[in-house]
Amino acid sequence: LLQLVNVTRVYHSDAGPVPALGPLSLDLHPGEFVAIMGPSGSGKSTLLALAGALDQPTAGQVILAGQNLAGATPTALAELRRRVIGYIFQDLNLLPGLTAAENVALPLELDETPAASARQAATQALTEVGLAHLAQRFPDDLSGGEQQRVAIARAFVGHRRLLLADEPTGALDSVTGENVMRLLHSQTRAGRTALLVTHNAAHAAWADRVIYLRDGLVADEVVAPQP
Amino acid sequence: LLQLVNVTRVYHSDAGPVPALGPLSLDLHPGEFVAIMGPSGSGKSTLLALAGALDQPTAGQVILAGQNLAGATPTALAELRRRVIGYIFQDLNLLPGLTAAENVALPLELDETPAASARQAATQALTEVGLAHLAQRFPDDLSGGEQQRVAIARAFVGHRRLLLADEPTGALDSVTGENVMRLLHSQTRAGRTALLVTHNAAHAAWADRVIYLRDGLVADEVVAPQP
Ligand SMILES: Nc1ncnc2c1ncn2[C@@H]1O[C@H](COP(=O)(O)OP(=O)(O)OP(=O)(O)O)[C@@H](O)[C@H]1O
Ligand SMILES: Nc1ncnc2c1ncn2[C@@H]1O[C@H](COP(=O)(O)OP(=O)(O)OP(=O)(O)O)[C@@H](O)[C@H]1O
Ligand SMILES: [Mg+2]
């Protein structure tokens, strides 16, 4: 479903080039649940941005759902981001002017899903993260962990095949965090594919394999024992 | 140094009153390191906002450095926030138009510290969190964990007596997170007082005692065994 082929990403800052990632290759198959761990600044969010067509590599190829992103038109990229990929951003990116339910329904609304079924899907997703009672609240009036759960629910709505989660449990207590991992894991058993960045080894344990980054390169890879 | 006496905080939302915290009492002595744990939405950030004079209780008193905040003038409150309290916010609150070093130096600059010593203190604080090489970067060009460390460094500059940290390690890998806890702990051994909200029991273990919140009330309190 997703292939990163020798990708490199160099940022250009005032102080000079910043080699944030690569060369790195990754193969993600449908239904697979892969976790990425590594020190702060090791390139995890950069990797996720390349995987999610939110950023372009400085070198190498990103192939998503059979499509080489380098050749993709802006329209095709926008459609991929809307229909194929569900994001949970490290800084959440909720829209403050929309309620929790409206934020969660937004990907479906943008994809021209009928309003009624979009709202129903949003309600179900919020229920799964324990926030049905806060559907009408605005993000500014929610706790940090509640905001994070709204962002998680938003990634789960619809039938997008690839879930990209950048540290989705950082603001959650262990019980709530475990619940999110259980949800994510069951989604992949049902056929979705997930790439999860996490600092929490207990959460990485839910994945089929764990890739360890250090200084933008793969330092290690561990395949989970089959139960 | 800090006393919360039967404080209650009720938010007023469109759907009706939200009893977020209390009645709750807390006594924090100079040099003490107290951790607050609890489920998402249990009132931890609300408690910290009251302790830090960023919010007023609906009922009860907050007494900081001998001063009852209820009677304090806006000027007195601003001075407390600038001189006595160092904050690490759950959503960081870095100024995007300032570099990392400028963000860290800001509390000192606002307190009319000479620019040279403010910059020196900022450099030292950034070095302690491993970010000396990123001093000239802007927050938008930093990783999530790097941004969090800038916010931590900012709270450490100057000689403010009370450190209020709202989940300061959520975006950090375990090694970096441990380093921050070691810094915070050594600050309290040197005389500072710290109130730390965390979901990470391993980090709460650095504290002298741990208070557990549930639904806005104290559910339990554990005193750390003396080594
Ligand atoms: N501005 C607000 N208006 C209405 N309700 C609010 C507001 N801010 C917080 N709340 C509610 O108050 C309760 C406590 O919020 P608080 O932010 O203190 O929780 P928390 O323990 O810090 O949670 P987390 O671990 O998720 O950060 C939550 O139920 C939240 O929904
Ligand atoms: N816009 C940018 N300009 C310059 N350098 C950047 C930019 N964004 C990130 N970097 C640098 O690239 C490196 C990798 O960043 P990235 O955000 O991928 O790290 P990360 O592994 O997600 O870290 P964290 O765990 O702290 O979130 C870091 O050293 C960071 O300072
Ligand atoms: Mg990151």
Ligand SMILES: [Mg+2]
């Ligand atoms: Mg909070």
